[in-house]
Amino acid sequence: MKLAIIGTGYVGLVTGTCFAEVGHQVVCVDSDAAKVKTLQAGGIPIYEPGLEELVKKNVAAGRLQFTNSTAEGVQKSDVVFIAVPTPPQPDGSVDLSYIERVARDIAGAMTGYKIVVDKSTVPVKTGEKVTETIKRYCAAKVEFDVVSNPEFLREGFAVGDLMKPDRVVIGVGSQRPVAAMREIYTPFNAPIIVTDINSAELIKHAANSFLALKISYINAIANICEAAGANVQEVAQGIGLDERIGRRFLNAGIGFGGSCFPKDLSAFIKISEQVGYDFKLLKEVQRINSDQMERFLKKITDTLWVLKDKKIGVLGLAFKQNTDDVRSSPAIDLCQRMLKEGAALRVHDPKGMDKARALLPDVTYVEDMNAVAEGCDALVVATEWDEFKKLDLVRAKKSLTHPIMFDGRNLFDPAEMEKLGWIYKSVGR
Ligand code: UGA
Numbered sequence: 474m475k476l477a478i479i480g481t482g483y484v485g486l487v488t489g490t491c492f493a494e495v496g497h498q499v500v501c502v503d504s505d506a507a508k509v510k511t512l513q514a515g516g517i518p519i520y521e522p523g524l525e526e527l528v529k530k531n532v533a534a535g536r537l538q539f540t541n542s543t544a545e546g547v548q549k550s551d552v553v554f555i556a557v558p559t560p561p562q563p564d565g566s567v568d569l570s571y572i573e574r575v576a577r578d579i580a581g582a583m584t585g586y587k588i589v590v591d592k593s594t595v596p597v598k599t600g601e602k603v604t605e606t607i608k609r610y611c612a613a614k615v616e617f618d619v620v621s622n623p624e625f626l627r628e629g630f631a632v633g634d635l636m637k638p639d640r641v642v643i644g645v646g647s648q649r650p651v652a653a654m655r656e657i658y659t660p661f662n663a664p665i666i667v668t669d670i671n672s673a674e675l676i677k678h679a680a681n682s683f684l685a686l687k688i689s690y691i692n693a694i695a696n697i698c699e700a701a702g703a704n705v706q707e708v709a710q711g712i713g714l715d716e717r718i719g720r721r722f723l724n725a726g727i728g729f730g731g732s733c734f735p736k737d738l739s740a741f742i743k744i745s746e747q748v749g750y751d752f753k754l755l756k757e758v759q760r761i762n763s764d765q766m767e768r769f770l771k772k773i774t775d776t777l778w779v780l781k782d783k784k785i786g787v788l789g790l791a792f793k794q795n796t797d798d799v800r801s802s803p804a805i806d807l808c809q810r811m812l813k814e815g816a817a818l819r820v821h822d823p824k825g826m827d828k829a830r831a832l833l834p835d836v837t838y839v840e841d842m843n844a845v846a847e848g849c850d851a852l853v854v855a856t857e858w859d860e861f862k863k864l865d866l867v868r869a870k871k872s873l874t875h876p877i878m879f880d881g882r883n884l885f886d887p888a889e890m891e892k893l894g895w896i897y898k899s900v901g902r
Pocket of ligand 1 (some may be wrong): 527594624627629646714721724725726727728729731733734793857
């Protein structure tokens with residue numbers, strides 16, 4: 474199939490690349506000229522495991538192109554995917570101006586039947602607005618269908634999630650685009666669900682909110698575990714083996730962050746409000762999440778008492794492992810809070826340090842994770858990078874003035890840490 478992807482952010486770039494990988498002819502469009510130049514020269518503007526090789530391979534095979542021109546993308550393709558940002562506004566609602574702009578650009582470039590697919594996360598009923606906008610701005614008699622096809626990839630695992638999706642959701646207003654959409658996704662061998670457009674749009678917000686709810690639920694259980702002397706990981710295992718619940722997304726910690734869950738929760742609460750439902754359950758999910766950070770900070774101040782003039786080593790800045798993304802990262806929030814209390818920080822993240830510099834200009838960046846603890850009063854783990862589990866605990870213990878670790882991601886075994894002589898505080902254990 475001939476496909477255009479408008480927007481080369483995380484979703485657009487990975488989607489376009491994976492479509493090319495399964496044999497489709499793909500044009501990726503971005504309004505940022507510098508970004509397009511980088512991509513044309515073989516550079517990748519984000520860190521995403523496996524992506525760079527796949528981009529290079531498909532560019533070399535002639536299946537993947539990059540351009541600045543929406544018109545070129547639309548004219549070269551039968552199906553046009555919209556994958557532009559839908560950022561939050563101060564009141565929690567979604568800024569749909571990029572979607573509207575792109576809908577107008579697509580409309581202006583259409584000369585024959587096109588399928589216009591929305592992949593960005595949008596409020597329910599956005600498909601209706603996109604349809605109205607295209608109708609208004611396209612030349613008379615050009616036919617088109619609007620489809621909602623939400624994306625469920627996780628940053629850091631995006632290529633795997635896209636190549637092997639749990640499901641593909643296709644929301645349509647008529648049967649006409651269904652065959653083409655099925656053809657696009659047939660190579661991925663995933664269950665395909667065809668729904669109406671409003672349901673497809675809701676599936677995305679309902680899925681992300683449910684996952685966020687699972688995390689807040691286990692964080693609340695973690696707090697009970699701490700008070701009652703139980704172990705949240707054992708509880709998570711015990712409940713997660715029930716297939717109806719599932720073990721994934723039951724890892725307690727300092728809370729969820731990133732560019733999706735916090736924004737999508739606020740948006741879904743707002744959308745619910747607009748249709749006349751007060752989604753109090755999701756407000757509580759948000760509250761538990763922000764409280765989780767406060768509780769962890771309190772754990773640090775309860776032990777170290779005064780943070781002013783203390784030196785603290787921090788492992789982790791990205792909002793989760795396998796990514797360089799520091800947007801709405803709980804780790805960055807935590808650092809900012811400790812800085813505010815007067816602490817000096819030595820920080821390390823395997824991929825997130827470059828992007829963190831703008832948010833945390835006044836900390837010491839350390840290239841080697843094993844050198845972070847040098848001269849510090851305590852060590853904090855803020856992101857669940859697997860490689861932190863390989864930290865040289867003997868060296869770290871010697872480097873610290875006191876062997877104190879606050880593990881916000883439960884990476885180490887409390888009994889083992891105690892045996893090694895650490896004062897070790899984690900979450901819910
Ligand atoms: C999330 C969803 O998982 C994807 O399915 C969805 O497509 C994506 O949002 C999106 O809407 O674009 P992502 O934000 O990349 O993906 O990251 P997750 O792996 O979901 O992690 C989000 C946050 O939750 C991270 O801060 C992570 O540390 C935290 N988390 C995750 C926990 O605290 N505990 C867990 O058990 C799992």
